[in-house]
Amino acid sequence: MSETTEAVQGGQPGVRGSRAGYWGFGLAAGYAVFVRFYQGAGGTIGVPGTSTPESLPSWYMANYVAGLIILLGGVACLFLTQPRVRTIPHQSPVLPGKQIPKPLMLAACLSPVLLGGVFSVTHGVAGAFTHLLELCGAIEMDYPDDWETLNVTSMNLWNILFYEPWFIAMGVCLLCSALRYLRDTGSTEDAIGRVRRVAVALIGVLVVASSLTVIMGWNFEIG
Template sequence: MQQITMNDMTSSPRWSAFERFTKRSVWPAYAGCVWAFLYAVFVRFYQAAGGTIGLSGQPRSPETGLYMASYIMGVLILICGFILLGLVKPWGRIVPAWMPWIAGKPIPRAVVLIPTLLCTAFLLAHGAAGIVTRALFLASVIDIHLPEQYWIDMDLHDMALWDLLVYEPWFLMMGLLSGLTAAHYAQASGVSPSALKRSTMLYLLFVVLLTALFICSIVFDFVEKISF
């Protein structure tokens, strides 16, 4: 009886459509790479060079803090975009020739999927929680507090608008593109449809719980917020 139920779930029209879409679609990896490049260059590297558009306050130590943090985040985002391409390219599944002893061997699936899925969960939860809390703040439902040691002055209303319209949607879209790419890689690397179905359901539950944790941390201010 349990087997019949699982087969019915796995063969549902919506799931079958998702499975077919992710199995044949490689464009999310390319779109994610471009999306990462645009954010890294026009937001992070721009702010690292001293740009002020998109900043709603005056940082206490921009030379040693904000600028360097923006530059490092920009580099990391570019690397993440490049990694997405590796999930859909043959060279992303084989250990490079320049690595001793293990060169040419297949990269274990878990080594690729686990960090990709963790980063994807963070992106999705960050974007969803940010959109929800900024919208609630602008509607005067909640208050948002920023660490005073990082900013001399901050226009919270302006910050919330930038987050709601620019920054958080980027996180959410990047998470969606990364998740679709991971689903494609999972199928291309031999994950069975039933295993993919179960894993996807559990993963979505994890993302929902992580999003709820992020929202609570902002609303109740029990974890010091970090701006990315």
Template sequence: MVNHNLDSSLPSGWKAYAHFTKTSGWAAYAGCVWALLYAVFVRFYQAAGGTIGLSAPIVDTTGGIYIASYVVGVIIMLCGFVLLGLVKPWGKVVPSWIPWLGGVSIYRGFLLFPTLLCSVFLLAHGAAGIITRVLFLAGFINLKMPTFSGEVDMRIDALWDLFVYQPWFFIMGVLAGLSAAHYAQARDVSLSALKCGTLLFLFLTILVTAIFVAAIVFDFVEKLSFF
């Protein structure tokens, strides 16, 4: 088993980071609650026809958008529960009551890698959303609204994005990332690997954020804030 005593050769900043993430099991519980709140009070609420947070009602004659909002809400809830696997025993060993697989050790990358990738997406989505809304409100860029919206007040929508929706993504990304780092240490990932993995994670997050910002500013793709 890997010795988790802090390596004396590590800089003090990395020592503090390793200690903090090692004791960050709370982030998984907070992330699960955070996901449930968004799923219920945003996705399910809008799927039921709620309009708070929208400057105009959604135009959807087929009901497809409402169904999609509900499905996304269910997926977000499931992702929240997956975070619990990073701090619960069933995230390390398959529960004994499951036929044929009970008692089998779970490969740490099975939960770790998807969580890290989702965290990169969440952080990049939130950061890019905040940056572009600030640029829009300052008058530097224009934003393209989805075709399913009616007459909208772009500034109101941008303010909701800036202070509600995009911060949710960013905070969820932070909580997921902390949960993954905690899980990595609980599964005996070495401190050197944790350091290298963290640097790679930060690089990917910055890269994806830049891509998202460019896509929104230059309208490469449809608006990336459906969630």
């Protein structure tokens, strides 16, 4: 029995793959609803300051847009790890009961998820590192003028203890979901290994580059 067949029928590979998908969807949905949508609606928990009145509308809209993008990432995790989710309904006039074609999945789901996973892990690792440096007094970061008041210590603690760990966990789920899809759809272990190595290398390079950008203060604002 092929690995793909096992996954469809609930065999062990599918079970392992589903964990990344379920965790990715859960992390995405929880963060989108209880953080982004909450803050977009005016919630202040987790917000270490107040925005200027002129920037509030864009702040609220940015949270809603980010929440929707994050939700899409969570749904993508399910599509990549759950064959039944990416099965076209039998009522469809096009490819009824078939899996979504791999080229379409590659362009619309797999590639964005791989890029999103690299970005999320990079964001989490570099962000936690630089905020820890600022909390320890080793560096001083620049923040946008959109903040009317800002508690920098609170900003650093929220990022180190909550926001950046979420980015790392979500990024790992995205990358694991992508690798699961490649394995379940017949990609060779050599090909999967190359994708994994490229992702890790990109993360390493981007973490170093983004951390240096913040530490050296190369005209870069965060927050």
